Amino acid sequence: MTEFLRISILPIALTLAAFRIGQLLQNKWKTPLFNPTLIGTVLMIAFLLVTGMDMADYTVGTAKLSWLMTPATISLAIPMYEQFQMLRKNLKAIVIGVVSGAVTCLVFLLLGCLLLRFDPALTVSLLPKSVTTAIGVPLSELYGGMGGVTTAAIIVTGIFANMMGPTLCKLFHITDPVAQGVAFGTAGHVIGTAKANEVSPLTGAVSSLSLVVAGLLTAILFPLLAGAV
Amino acid sequence: MKYLSQFLMILGFSLVGEALQRLVPLPIPASVYGIVLLFAALCVGLVKLEQVKEAGGFLTSILPILFVSPAVGILENWALIRGAVLPIFLLVAASTALTFGISGRAVQWLLKKGGGKHD
Numbered sequence: 001m002t003e004f005l006r007i008s009i010l011p012i013a014l015t016l017a018a019f020r021i022g023q024l025l026q027n028k029w030k031t032p033l034f035n036p037t038l039i040g041t042v043l044m045i046a047f048l049l050v051t052g053m054d055m056a057d058y059t060v061g062t063a064k065l066s067w068l069m070t071p072a073t074i075s076l077a078i079p080m081y082e083q084f085q086m087l088r089k090n091l092k093a094i095v096i097g098v099v100s101g102a103v104t105c106l107v108f109l110l111l112g113c114l115l116l117r118f119d120p121a122l123t124v125s126l127l128p129k130s131v132t133t134a135i136g137v138p139l140s141e142l143y144g145g146m147g148g149v150t151t152a153a154i155i156v157t158g159i160f161a162n163m164m165g166p167t168l169c170k171l172f173h174i175t176d177p178v179a180q181g182v183a184f185g186t187a188g189h190v191i192g193t194a195k196a197n198e199v200s201p202l203t204g205a206v207s208s209l210s211l212v213v214a215g216l217l218t219a220i221l222f223p224l225l226a227g228a229v
Numbered sequence: 230m231k232y233l234s235q236f237l238m239i240l241g242f243s244l245v246g247e248a249l250q251r252l253v254p255l256p257i258p259a260s261v262y263g264i265v266l267l268f269a270a271l272c273v274g275l276v277k278l279e280q281v282k283e284a285g286g287f288l289t290s291i292l293p294i295l296f297v298s299p300a301v302g303i304l305e306n307w308a309l310i311r312g313a314v315l316p317i318f319l320l321v322a323a324s325t326a327l328t329f330g331i332s333g334r335a336v337q338w339l340l341k342k343g344g345g346k347h348d
Contacts, residue, residue: 011298019294037293041300048304055304062298071236071243072292074263075285078278081271093339101332105324112320122310122317129321130328133296138258148303149310151296153321160325168326174333176340183333187325190293210332212264219261 005053011061018043032162035191038155073134076212083209090178094206097179098213101186105130106218110225120229121145127225128218129153132189135215143226154189161188162195181206186214235284238276242267 004010022039048058087094106127113123125145128136133154140150161168165184174180177200184196185207193211197204246263270276303310310317 015297016294019297037296037300040294040297041303044297044301045304048301055301058301059298065295066298068288068291069295070246070260070263071239072288072295073260074242074246074267075239075281075288077264077267077271078281078285079289080264081268081278084268084272090340093336093343096339097332097336100335101328104331105328108324108327109320112324116313116316116320118313119309122313125306126317126320130325133299134260134292135258137296137299138260139256142256142258146302146306146309147299148301148306151300152303153317155296155300156318156321157325160322161329164326165329168329169333172330172334174330174337176337178340179333179337182336183329186332187329216261216264219257223256 005051006057008061011053011058012065014047015040015044015062015065018047032159032191032194035155035159038159041151041155069134073132076132076134079208080212083205086205087178087209090206093178094182094210095213097182098186098210099217101182102130102214102217103221105187106221106225110228113229122149123229124226125149126153127222129157130187130189131215131218132211135219139219139222143222155191158188158191161192165192165195166199177203178206182210185210189214232284232287235281238281239267239284239288242270 019036019040021043022034022036025039026034026036044058047053048055084091109127109129110123113126118126121144124143125140126149128139128150131154133151136154137147137150141147161184165188169175169180169183174183180199181196181203184192184203188195189211193204193207196207242263243259245266246259246261249262250257250259267276267281271278
């Protein structure tokens with residue numbers, strides 16, 4: 001058994017298969033709870049616990065995939081450029097909206113963590129939870145955070161924004177499609193953007209521009225906040 | 230061979246990003262430098278959209294798969310967070326709702342003030 005568990009392409013094959021199962025579940029039942037990254041993660045954790053596959057073997061195995069993270073994240077600049085061209089007229093409002101949302105989020109989280117007397121490593125792991133994983137995880141790790149906790153918090157955030165977004169729009173009387181897009185992208189990154197795309201193409205475009213701007217802004221503001229942890 | 234040259238172009242920006250992360254004494258992730266530089270290069274016309282579009286589209290579409298492995302890493306941190314799962318969840322949910330409301334309200338107010346133009 002252990003012999004099989006050490007086959008070098010096994011971690012990647014299993015990860016892709018686990019993700020694919022999540023995708024199939026989501027196609028069948030259209031709920032953000034069946035987020036493929038979440039389902040894939042739960043299945044992989046179950047597999048590691050059941051079979052006793054070594055965590056180090058899994059990490060080394062998937063490193064053959066993980067190096068694509070930087071080029072894939074950088075590619076977010078391409079849709080950002082396309083939306084930037086399209087949304088020029090509303091750019092000022094979008095940027096101010098993202099700034100106010102991102103600053104509120106960071107300050108609220110920092111105060112919450114300090115009030116709850118969280119461990120500094122946990123606080124740093126939670127601070128980037130509203131931005132896309134591609135920016136949030138390296139940010140957390142650069143400041144001594146735990147990548148796994150950050151990823152989990154980011155996914156939970158996205159699912160919450162996706163599911164509660166329409167209710168929150170009513171609650172806060174956010175009726176304008178551009179305003180809704182900024183809210184989905186700033187609060188719920190890529191997973192929130194999936195819901196924004198269902199609302200309208202304009203809302204989706206604004207959301208995907210907002211999520212990159214929110215990520216960049218959080219990276220810039222992070223040193224100021226991490227100092228207070 | 231279009232995809233190969235597009236992929237190489239994106240890899241080039243990745244390398245510059247990684248180099249900057251090592252050169253600049255600020256904890257900014259390589260990908261952040263890369264996004265800013267590629268975006269700037271597209272804006273000034275140094276890089277054309279058709280030099281990166283398809284390979285970039287493929288790469289962004291596989292991003293969610295790449296997060297499974299780091300998320301599994303939570304297994305190693307479980308001991309530290311197991312006692313605080315509920316407060317963590319409530320904090321995450323409350324901050325998300327607040328961020329959603331504030332950013333949405335701010336934009337709506339600004340657009341109304343400026344006459345609200347869409348296109």
